[in-house]
Amino acid sequence: MNLSQATHAPAAPTFGAELRAGAVYAFTGALALLLQTTVLHTLTAGRVIPDLALVLCVYLGLHEHSVAGATGAFLLGYLLDSFSGSLVGLNAFAMTSVYTLVYLISRRLWMDNALSSIAMVFLGTLVKGFAILLALAAYLSLDDRLSLAAVQVLLAEALLAAALTPIVFGVIRWEQRVVGAD
Amino acid sequence: MLEFIRRNRVLLSSSFFLLCSLVLLSVNARHPGRIDPLGRAFLEVMAPVQRATSFAGGRVADVWRGYVSLIGVERENSRLRNRLHELERRATEQRELELMNRRLKRLLALQLRLPAQAVSAEVTGRDATAWFQSLTLNKGERDGIQGGMPVLAPEGVVGLISKTSPHASRVLLLTDPNSGVDVLVQRTRVRGIVSGLLEKGAILKYVKRADDVQVGDRIVTSGLDGIFPKGVSVGRVTRVSRKDRGLFLYAEVTPTADASRLEEVLVTAASGAELLDTHPARTLELVAPPPAPVDFVGPPDPATLGILGPPEPAAIGGARPGATLGNAARPAATLGRKHAPPAVAPPDVALPDVEGEPER
Numbered sequence: 009m010n011l012s013q014a015t016h017a018p019a020a021p022t023f024g025a026e027l028r029a030g031a032v033y034a035f036t037g038a039l040a041l042l043l044q045t046t047v048l049h050t051l052t053a054g055r056v057i058p059d060l061a062l063v064l065c066v067y068l069g070l071h072e073h074s075v076a077g078a079t080g081a082f083l084l085g086y087l088l089d090s091f092s093g094s095l096v097g098l099n100a101f102a103m104t105s106v107y108t109l110v111y112l113i114s115r116r117l118w119m120d121n122a123l124s125s126i127a128m129v130f131l132g133t134l135v136k137g138f139a140i141l142l143a144l145a146a147y148l149s150l151d152d153r154l155s156l157a158a159v160q161v162l163l164a165e166a167l168l169a170a171a172l173t174p175i176v177f178g179v180i181r182w183e184q185r186v187v188g189a190d
Numbered sequence: 191m192l193e194f195i196r197r198n199r200v201l202l203s204s205s206f207f208l209l210c211s212l213v214l215l216s217v218n219a220r221h222p223g224r225i226d227p228l229g230r231a232f233l234e235v236m237a238p239v240q241r242a243t244s245f246a247g248g249r250v251a252d253v254w255r256g257y258v259s260l261i262g263v264e265r266e267n268s269r270l271r272n273r274l275h276e277l278e279r280r281a282t283e284q285r286e287l288e289l290m291n292r293r294l295k296r297l298l299a300l301q302l303r304l305p306a307q308a309v310s311a312e313v314t315g316r317d318a319t320a321w322f323q324s325l326t327l328n329k330g331e332r333d334g335i336q337g338g339m340p341v342l343a344p345e346g347v348v349g350l351i352s353k354t355s356p357h358a359s360r361v362l363l364l365t366d367p368n369s370g371v372d373v374l375v376q377r378t379r380v381r382g383i384v385s386g387l388l389e390k391g392a393i394l395k396y397v398k399r400a401d402d403v404q405v406g407d408r409i410v411t412s413g414l415d416g417i418f419p420k421g422v423s424v425g426r427v428t429r430v431s432r433k434d435r436g437l438f439l440y441a442e443v444t445p446t447a448d449a450s451r452l453e454e455v456l457v458t459a460a461s462g463a464e465l466l467d468t469h470p471a472r473t474l475e476l477v478a479p480p481p482a483p484v485d486f487v488g489p490p491d492p493a494t495l496g497i498l499g500p501p502e503p504a505a506i507g508g509a510r511p512g513a514t515l516g517n518a519a520r521p522a523a524t525l526g527r528k529h530a531p532p533a534v535a536p537p538d539v540a541l542p543d544v545e546g547e548p549e550r
Contacts, residue, residue: 038236045240045315045326047247057320075203082207083228090232091315093322094222094352094362097214104211108204140321144367147219157389161320 028189030076036064036180037084045091056161058168059133061088063176065103066132069110070119081107095147102139106132122174129173133166222352230355233326237358241314241328252282296344297456304342304419306459309333311359313452323363323386324352325449327457330359335457338417342456346423346446347371347411351457359457363449364424365392372415373424375401376408384409384424384443392425394441399432403441419458423447 040060048057061084068077068084085103089096110128113119119128141158183189195202217225294310301308311333315326329335331354341348341361349369352362362369365386373384373394382397397403407427413420429442 038239041236041318042240042243044318046243049316050247050251055320057318059319061318073200075199078200078203078207081204082210085211086228087232088318090229090353091236091324091326091360092318093324093366094368095215096218096222096226096229097211097216099319101208101211101215104204104207108201108208111200111204137321143215147215161389165320 025189026076028187029072029184030080032180032183032187032189033064033068033072033080036176036183037061037080037087040064040176041087041091056164056168058172059136059165060169060172060176062103062106062132062136063129063169063173064180065106066110066125066129066173067177067180069107069132070114070125070128073111073115077111078104078107095143098140098143101143102136105139106136109135122177125177126170126173130166130170133169134162137162137165226353229353233353233358233360234330234355237314237326237328237330237355240326241312244314293344293454297454300342300344301456301458304456304458308342308456308458309335310454310456311335312454314358321388322368323349323366323390323449325349325361325363325452325455327359327361327455328357329457330354330357332356335359339457339459340418342418342422342458343447343452343454345448346425347418348447348449348452348455350417361455364445364447365390365449370395371418371424372412373409374412375403375427376410377404378402378407381412381414392443392445394427394443395438397439397441398437399439401439403427403430403439405430409443 040063044057044060048060065081065084068080071077072080081103082100085100086096088099088103092099110132113128117124119125214225297310301310309329311327311329313325314328317324325348327335327341335351335354337351337354339351341351347364349361349363349366351359353360363386364371364384367386367388370383370385372381374381375394375397378401380397380401380403383395384392385395386392394403394409405427409424409427411418411420411422411424423446425443425445427441428444429440431440
């Protein structure tokens with residue numbers, strides 16, 4: 009092994025660390041869903057609900073470049089499907105799309121700062137909304153229901169999720185430090 | 191080849207999961223609930239935690255209202271403040287009990303008029319996103335609840351059970367974009383479909399431009415979908431527009447049951463039968479008059495009311511386990527992907543000539 013390899017090659021995470029990281033994501037996903045279905049409804053009167061699960065999905069896209077990351081995004085969407093709407097697979101499709109897009113962007117651009125994370129969450133929310141509308145139009149012919157109000161809700165959701173990004177990312181990093189998965 | 195797979199494993203796995211999602215979507219769009227291997231488990235595991243979180247959130251809100259708002263009062267008034275505090279707490283408790291009593295009495299009044307037995311359930315959670323409209327209930331298959339059962343409140347139609355687990359279930363609300371309920375305009379007996387909108391609220395669809403629908407008209411269930419009892423209040427028409435091109439008019443409907451305020455609901459066996467005990471003055475009015483304040487002595491005993499226990503299995507057996515909102519609520523001829531107008535006009539109402547009706 010030469011000096012360059014020894015200096016730059018990232019150390020492969022141990023199985024234990026991967027397991028702990030998985031537990032952190034599962035816990036955060038469940039917590040995000042609980043908040044979205046209960047407390048946040050009370051705080052926002054149900055008008056616009058910040059999509060904390062999507063913020064977690066973007067975090068996966070930025071930091072988990074592995075099969076486990078893609079699986080996590082899919083399962084997160086599936087979990088959301090269990091508590092949203094009636095069409096199973098809709099959020100799973102949207103979340104996996106967001107993960108893939110964020111992954112592709114983060115492979116090409118330097119994304120390790122707060123501002124770019126916020127921008128990615130904003131973009132991710134728009135992509136998720138677009139993916140949902142696309143799927144609804146394709147499978148349920150809801151294209152005649154699109155309106156300015158729906159676009160306003162989408163923008164408000166994106167702004168709210170972007171504003172909460174530093175907090176959610178901070179919580180995930182704190183959890184990872186606590187369980188030793190960072 | 192192996193090197194290619196190793197280098198692109200994330201993209202390949204993402205594509206695989208996108209494909210899985212599309213397969214799930216395709217199958218579930220045609221046959222809702224057919225492929226949902228993890229949904230039941232997620233619902234069952236999360237529902238109790240969700241209920242506990244709702245409870246804790248409610249308590250925190252109470253504490254916020256009851257205590258935090260009083261911070262800043264001078265110390266020498268602490269005794270009076272504590273006294274006031276105690277009285278406020280008691281008054282809030284009493285008010286809560288009174289309101290619960292009223293709600294349960296209204297639920298009981300509704301239950302007595304239903305053609306089949308019903309199960310009362312508490313709302314423990316709301317939809318996880320702003321795009322759809324659904325509720326989580328604290329009762330499930332163990333209490334006799336099955337997919338496709340109508341959910342009612344004293345004010346009117348709430349929605350349909352879309353998913354169940356042994357101890358929890360989910361309701362797809364009337365205002366969800368995937369919903370559809372066969373209805374009549376009470377005044378003119380014009381038939382249509384009430385469906386939700388993405389931006390919240392509901393619209394009355396497939397009503398001819400020439401049909402007589404006016405702002406303020408009450409919308410009730412037709413019973414023709416074989417799911418909701420006939421004559422249950424759905425909402426009121428709040429806007430009518432005939433300016434757009436096309437065969438049908440555009441009418442916005444405000445549901446009578448405000449789902450954002452619901453705390454308890456009734457889940458009943460699917461039925462197209464009419465409500466019982468239909469007094470002429472209250473034929474389509476589900477809202478019972480509020481009880482006189484002097485009658486109030488405390489919360490009603492659930493056992494006395496008889497609405498909190500599970501229904502007889504035989505009574506619930508009439509439900510359609512496979513029926514789901516969106517498809518089942520549509521007329522029999524419209525079970526495909528798109529909503530379609532009702533196939534049959536009500537026999538007692540002659541449809542006016544479309545071309546002869548003046549533009550409003």
